[in-house]
Amino acid sequence: MSSSSVEKSPIDNSVGVIKPKTIHFDQELALVCGKAISQYDLIYETYGELNADHSNAVLICHALSGDHHAAGYYSEDDSKAGWWDSCIGPGKPVDTNNFFVVSLNNLGGCGGSTGPNSVNPETGKLYGPDFPIVTVKDWVESQARLADKLGIETWAAVVGGSLGGMQALTWSLSYPDRVKHAVVIASTPKLTAQNIAFNEISRKAITSDPEFHAGHYYRHNTVPTKGLMLARMIGHITYLSDEAMGEKFGRDLKTAEFNFGYDVEFEVESYLNYQGKRFSKTFDANTYLLMTRVLDYFDPAAEFEGSLERALKHSTCGYCVVSFSSDWRFSPERSEQLVSAMVKAGKPVSYAEIDSPYGHDAFLIPTERYMSIFTAYMSRIAQEVNANAS
């Protein structure tokens, strides 16, 4: 058998086997909320090679339930790739043949960076609910320090979907000199009342669980599984479109006939229960609360009397904004508001609304037009990097 007839396995199409690294920071981080974190760890992964003049680095920012494991596998027989493996790797939109890619778990996360589930060095106990509220701005600050440690003065691009897009946008505002391009996918300049309402109900589901113990569940050797499961189920509805759910499940029954009871009757119930249960076993409830508040508080225009245009005034990067037609969590209209402000502020912006039935989750799904637009924009960046490389 010639090697050309051997099909490439997913791992061969990926960045391969990856090992996360952790950096300790002992310089205090003052937070927007007025509190400070005296020291912290950030866990991160890198894919590809940093070039000689350190100009090909791309930062990937994760969303609510994401982490640092964006691409590749943890072992040769790992069956599950990183959460954005479809978009990061050789020949993929964020092409690791061109870029040195950095992906971290944000502060407050539960993937290995310092968060509610870490020991507070001042008390010797877990932070739990006492972990301070962080904001997107704080994350960008912590990411800038990570960039310093990695010798990255300027990002060729900061890229993210959903809450990740908010970080990309904030980088361009907080550190205009350190970002060449910001790629803001399926995001929004701020949450709507409905978005906040969904978050509040998710939080209420968690805090109403008697196993929550005011956030000190680990002290009671328990976790608020049911509340976290409910929160995830609520979130999940908002990630999918009505259409996508209809296509995926319709009104299909689990059994041949109605049982006329409260056990699972429809496929969609089964799916939500399964997804919720799985999530509740791996994610930290205090981190979930924190992430929803990070979303609620995000509003870069607020410091500029609500003017996004003025907030954008000092940015110097190129923007790529992508939205998805059936995304009703952060609808195309929200991206268009952002794009309008960029245009008014005289900033270069490429905008595409991708026709997709997959709702908010579409940013994770490598559909053709999305991949083509994402690849084109990133290729342009790679060309710029190569043209300027010393």
Next chain:
Amino acid sequence: MSSSSVEKSPIDNSVGVIKPKTIHFDQELALVCGKAISQYDLIYETYGELNADHSNAVLICHALSGDHHAAGYYSEDDSKAGWWDSCIGPGKPVDTNNFFVVSLNNLGGCGGSTGPNSVNPETGKLYGPDFPIVTVKDWVESQARLADKLGIETWAAVVGGSLGGMQALTWSLSYPDRVKHAVVIASTPKLTAQNIAFNEISRKAITSDPEFHAGHYYRHNTVPTKGLMLARMIGHITYLSDEAMGEKFGRDLKTAEFNFGYDVEFEVESYLNYQGKRFSKTFDANTYLLMTRVLDYFDPAAEFEGSLERALKHSTCGYCVVSFSSDWRFSPERSEQLVSAMVKAGKPVSYAEIDSPYGHDAFLIPTERYMSIFTAYMSRIAQEVNANAS
């Protein structure tokens, strides 16, 4: 002061002070689920006068959290009118100068009709979670028996919004000879996967509450307040549009500045918490579960291999279908599917999509075009009644 300068109070513009009545039924009711209820009570109210040939009766069907108290007040100083007082009364769309209006609490409800919170005559204990699953068809059967007792052979109209619209539609299919008109507002021929998903999460919120005790909470002198509160909050988001929430609350803060914590920060959180808490004190959790299952199971086309057109074949009534542009729970597309089937089946149907920002709740809000269309259709019915009156 002349009497003409005295402004009419809301009670004077209503059907006035109302007293509900209860009828006992001791004939067994066989249910679609295969079980039966041996005897039961239905609580109801009537507004207006039944005419000599009993041809001016209108049945009002309530939605998930509704009850028999659709119009009027319970005392001279009662500050809260029935849930559809805006549409039922003298000079209102369902004009009590023309019609004899009947409004009941459905079987399984918690407003006074037999339901989970009633004593099961076979055990001498509360039904609780053992109350059998009823369907819209069962309700129509029980309503037909109520009509018999009230001497109403034929309804001039059966009218309802949301789940109430499903009852109006089912009347026209189960008893084509007993309905002259069916008014189906903000409804749907069946739930989508997303609709079912929201219901499932609401149920899970209730059943996950440790105070639920597998539905036997009264035996433990408690109620699953937190679960029911969450369920109502989830429901509430789906009743309002993103736009309506935005107009009502925007991102307004409860206090002047962010508190950076998990207490209520935004007006919309405060509103949802208040609404949820209020509801959880008055509504029965088992009834809530039951009502969501009634919704899930509704699918009149199912018996006809999914053909709504064939399901409608034997209906003989006139239809009025109304939808609201911003209703994303039961969107205009769902009403249009119903209307298309009616047209294909050769049935007379008037359809209007009302431009409204109020989401699903729009069917409760007396906006101008809605009132004008509703009034016009009901006036036509009144004319028919008068023309045929002996």
